[in-house]
Amino acid sequence: MQVIHQRYVAHSEAHYAGNLVDGAFGLALFGDAGTHLAIVMDGHEGLFAGYSSVEFLAPVRGGDIVEVEARLAAKGDRSRTIDFELRVIARALDHTGEAEVLAEPLVATRARGTGVVPADRKGSAA
Template sequence: MTDPTVATTSDPAAGPAAGPAVGTRVVHRRYVPYSHAHYAGNLVDGAYSLGLFGDVATEMCIVTDGDEGLFASYSDVQFVAPVRAGDVLEVTAELVRAGTRSRVMDFTVHVVARGAATDDAPGAAALLDPPVLATSATGTVVVPPRSARV
């Protein structure tokens, strides 16, 4: 059974030997627990989004290259809207350029649902339509030479 929080829109049957396909996307969904709130208003620090980018980048490298890869750099990070404890996030990586060993990806975090608790409904939450872009980035990961991969 496939984990419903992870979606990959590449052709896994092609396998790593087919090489990385520009346009391949990996999508994760994640609930933000209250234990990650660090600031007033249940705000979560920006590093939380960057950690999620690492997760989707790792899956991207596994899908495209059969290796976890290593994050090398970010060329741009934009914190556009807050992420709060109780949010449900959709985190996306899209492969935009593939070199011999480098993989450049565009990343986004969208808030797709947000807690709307009140005293009368402490567990209330609402879907956001449209989802809110919270963080975007462009980053580069590197993978080992093809000859060194399993």
């Protein structure tokens, strides 16, 4: 089971030289996608317990369009192991508005984490 979100990264999100966006931006998007996955699976937002791994593999920049995937890796009684991936699918060429759709998505961030659902909700949906 998986969910995918797409989002434009505003230039105002960039905090560093080279128009770079901080890694926390992607982690926040992972939280949104993980919540979506929990609702689809369990009919409840659940709670995120933590990440077991996070890899920052390529830059995310203001003007990018990204997609975030949350994919169920394992399902326990109440726990859900979730694999996340943030991919850049389009990139601004400069601050003039020129942009290009990438021929192949650029994997920028990967992570694995654990979410939990309340005992009364375990497995209640899909």
